[in-house]
Amino acid sequence: MxxxxxxxxxxxxxxxxxxxxxxxxxxxxxxxxxxxxxxxxxxxxxxxxxxxxxxxxxxxxxxxxxxxxxxxxxxxxxxxxxxxxxxxxxxxxxxxxxxxxxxxxxxxxxxxxxxxxxxxxxxxxxxxxxxxxxxxxxxxxxxxxxxxxxxxxxxxxxxxxxxxxxxxxxxxxxxxxxxxxxxxxxGMNHLKSVIVITEQPQAIAQDIMEKLDRGVTLFKASGAYSGEDKDVIYCIISRTQLSQIKEIIHRRDQKAFLAISEVPEVVGEGFSSWKGH
Known part of the structure; x- marks a missing residue:
């Protein structure tokens, strides 16, 4: 080292x-x-x-x-x-x-x-x-x-x-x-982080795991204005998978809230190794 x-x-x-x-x-x-x-x-x-x-x-x-x-x-x-x-x-x-x-x-x-x-x-x-x-x-x-x-x-x-x-x-x-x-x-292969607030978290998460082969994290949140409980999906995808994940979300829940942002680097299972960091 x-x-x-x-x-x-x-x-x-x-x-x-x-x-x-x-x-x-x-x-x-x-x-x-x-x-x-x-x-x-x-x-x-x-x-x-x-x-x-x-x-x-x-x-x-x-x-x-x-x-x-x-x-x-x-x-x-x-x-x-x-x-x-x-x-x-x-x-x-x-x-x-x-x-x-x-x-x-x-x-x-x-x-x-x-x-x-x-x-x-x-x-x-x-x-x-x-x-x-x-x-x-x-x-x-x-x-x-x-x-x-x-x-x-x-x-x-x-x-x-x-x-x-x-x-x-x-x-x-x-x-x-x-x-x-x-x-x-x-590196040049910037990834995307995706946050989805939806009423169909399990169905969307299952589609992402099966069709995109990406891990998904689910967690609970609550709306500050409405006070209602919300289901949130979080995952990391490649740029080439962006249109696919939009299609999955749109098909399952057309009222879903979707936020996408750039991720310069991801270290961990399914992405780059901790070796060399």
């Missing part, structure tokens, strides 16, 4: 480093967090990004020693070390494109895949995540708000010191990377 996590973090760090060295740096696109600061310092003073990333994270690891779990911190230290090493090893990789927009788009895709591997392995690249936790405990702002504020400041500095387009492309890069991270962690 530990070896699998370490390998996942290392592979993710290499992928992120390839994106930065082949697309982001050659096209002078900013990045968020500590990596973004290191890139700006590289543009200003030609400091090696690999060493700068590692050095900038040292005080943050000291701050984070008591703030976050030690296991998470140790994996974060490994992640930063792996990224620094990968940035150094891939430093001479050729630029894939001189089109800044293409670089921002495909850099976001590649970096998102790499960071998705890291997060799936329950690691991180340290950096401003730790700083955000620290300030969230000493201010009224949330971790997400602080991270957004830090990245906004970094992009603003890049726009002032270099050119506004650098920050604009950085926003595209970060947006795409965030979406791809979610895709890597959650």
């Amino acid at each position: 530990i070896l699998k996590r370490v390998l996942g973090i290392f592979i993710g760090a290499v992928i992120v480093a390839l994106s930065i060295n082949s697309l982001i740096i050659p096209n002078k696109i900013a990045d968020g967090g500590v990596t973004g600061i290191a890139i700006i310092l590289h543009y200003l003073f030609n400091w090696p990004i690999s060493i700068t990333v590692f050095l900038l994270n040292i005080p943050l690891f000291i701050i984070g020693w008591k703030l976050v779990g030690r296991s998470f911190l140790l994996y974060s230290i490994f992640g930063v070390s792996a990224l620094s090493l990968a940035l150094d090893i891939t430093g001479n990789i050729p630029c894939l494109t001189n089109d800044a927009l293409l670089a921002a788009i495909f850099g976001g895709v590649i970096s998102g895949i790499g960071m998705g591997f890291i997060f799936r392995s329950r690691g991180s690249l340290g950096g401003t995540d730790i700083l955000a936790v620290f300030f969230s405990r000493t201010t009224s702002f949330s971790v997400g708000q602080i991270l957004l504020g830090i990245d906004a400041v970094i992009f603003l500095i890049a726009a002032i010191l270099f050119r506004p387009e650098m920050a604009m492309y950085a926003v595209i890069y970060m947006f795409i990377a965030t979406k791809v991270i979610d895709l890597v962690q959650e």
Whole structure:
């Protein structure tokens, strides 16, 4: 299990480093967090990004020693070390494109895949995540708000010191990377959760189990306005089964109340395994 996590973090760090060295740096696109600061310092003073990333994270690891779990911190230290090493090893990789927009788009895709591997392995690249936790405990702002504020400041500095387009492309890069991270962690096969309030719970539940081969949970509820007892069905289905379950419910009870929502991931019997989580 530990070896699998370490390998996942290392592979993710290499992928992120390839994106930065082949697309982001050659096209002078900013990045968020500590990596973004290191890139700006590289543009200003030609400091090696690999060493700068590692050095900038040292005080943050000291701050984070008591703030976050030690296991998470140790994996974060490994992640930063792996990224620094990968940035150094891939430093001479050729630029894939001189089109800044293409670089921002495909850099976001590649970096998102790499960071998705890291997060799936329950690691991180340290950096401003730790700083955000620290300030969230000493201010009224949330971790997400602080991270957004830090990245906004970094992009603003890049726009002032270099050119506004650098920050604009950085926003595209970060947006795409965030979406791809979610895709890597959650997968493309989003499921649907279905809640049905009906007067025919047993018949509908039986049809779902027999025709869709899905488990069903039944529970009691009461209407807040009417005070009447209600029978509620809950189940998880795939997208392809959505029309089938609507047909089952409509045929059994045309007055049924149906609510459907997205479920990014389901772990348990009939779905994905707990292995790797």
